[in-house]
Amino acid sequence: MGLWFTEIEDNEISYGYKTKDVLFSSRSEFQTIKIIDTLAYGKVMLLDDLVMLTESDEFVYHEVISHIPVCLHKSPEKVVVIGGGDGGTVRELLKHQCIKDITLCEIDKMVTDVSKEFFPSLGKALEDDRVTVKIGDGVAYMKDMGAGEVDLVIVDSTDPIGPGEGLFCKEFYRSVASALKDDGLMVCQSESPWHSTAMLHRIRDNVAAGFEHRKSYIAGIPTYPRGTWSWTLAAKNPIFPEEYNRSRFDQVKAGLKYLNDGMMVSVFSLPNFYQDQVSQ
Template sequence: MHLWFQEEDDSSLRFGYRVSDVLFRGQSEFQTVDVIETEAYGRMLLIDGLVMITERDEFVYHEMIAHVPALLHNKPEKVVVIGGGDGGTVRELLKHPEIKEVVLCEIDGLVVDTAKKYFPQTAACLSDPRVSVKIADGIAYLKDHQPDSLDLVIIDSTDPIGPGEGLFTKDFYKSVARALKSDGLMVCQSESPWYEENIHQRIQNNLSAGFAHTKPYVGCVPTYPRGLWSWTMAAQYEINPENYSCERFNKLPTEDFQYLNEALMLACFALPNFFKRKLGLK
């Protein structure tokens, strides 16, 4: 008899992974945190029974949420990552020599501790001298942050339920906008394009409370529900993907990249028609 983990996307869809071992089970004041060993994707981090990262495909999510906005900003120096306690987003940001300071603000210390023990390939970077780890509420942290002081804010959150729900609200996005400099950029994970239209419209409407312009992009993460995932950048100015720094991209250790390349820096902004319709784009 085989042990299987199943993630239920809705009442009609489940995604299953054969499990060879259960390595950790924990409960914080916010959520459950589990680490399992799967035959197909290696170690898998679960929060409240939902897949966060796996050893074999985490690079897609982390490369896309970090490098795309970093290369579209003229000179990112000060960055705040909200959530992302596994450390993967910070790992990718540190590949940019222009970045002088990264603050990781994660609400749940258990996530950080678990990642350090079971996912050193993502969490080892958290000891870098450019990184400060704050175990705190990201909503309160940005609400009280010095205005006009940040170049990038990356919202590496869970789904808009439980502890992550407040990271998708109008008030929160207004706080992010206040903390950013005039040329600053924000990026958030914005769920699967296959999700219901009302989910995406709510995210876009809430973003517009803080930002004048948004720009969604997509990538394939096989262990996220339905395989295709989206991120959305936001700024007070129109975001032109063609303005990314090709020169800086070519100076990065791109031999370490497993997903992102120069062609994808533009191609990821080419949205499927069904997704554009959900977003009300032409």
């Protein structure tokens, strides 16, 4: 058998990865952080022993959480990323020349430091001139922000347990809504469509506390529990996926490994069982 890392979810299912080496293991003020090197997916970042990202499939998460909202916004210039200290989301945002200013608010400095060391293709994005990194609590950061300041808020959070819990509360989404300009967009990761109904309804209801209009989309991520993940866009105005900005997407699409013109719209096609959860 050799060395295996095993993630256990709800004491019901487990995901194991044969591991060549443990490259880093420490405890920050907020969580345990490990970097392991696996046979199947290369280097993997674990926070509190949950897979956050792997070298092999991180492109899916980072492409869909960034290019979809950027291309659905009228004219995104100022972006806030809450969480996302690994830098992957910022790396994708920086591909868009229209984006002038990105502030990333990550609670745990060790995440950014470790990413720069072990995932330089992600972490080095945080050193770009257009990027400001603030180490602090994203809930407080959004609460203190002036009204109508931002075009796009990306909530690139961990699960709704541990340090990320506050990023799944009604009050937080109300702050995000207030910080956005009238034509602003918010996107958050919203767990697996196969997760418990109670969890999905809680996320849906809390986002709805801040935003009248919401639209969920999905993509397959092999190293996230249950293999399919969801994100939820929210805005003050209705969202029309088919109306994404083709010329903006044309400028970035050549380098993408997941998204293409077909996928930009088809990710919003939801299976019946999940559509029922988000629209009930």
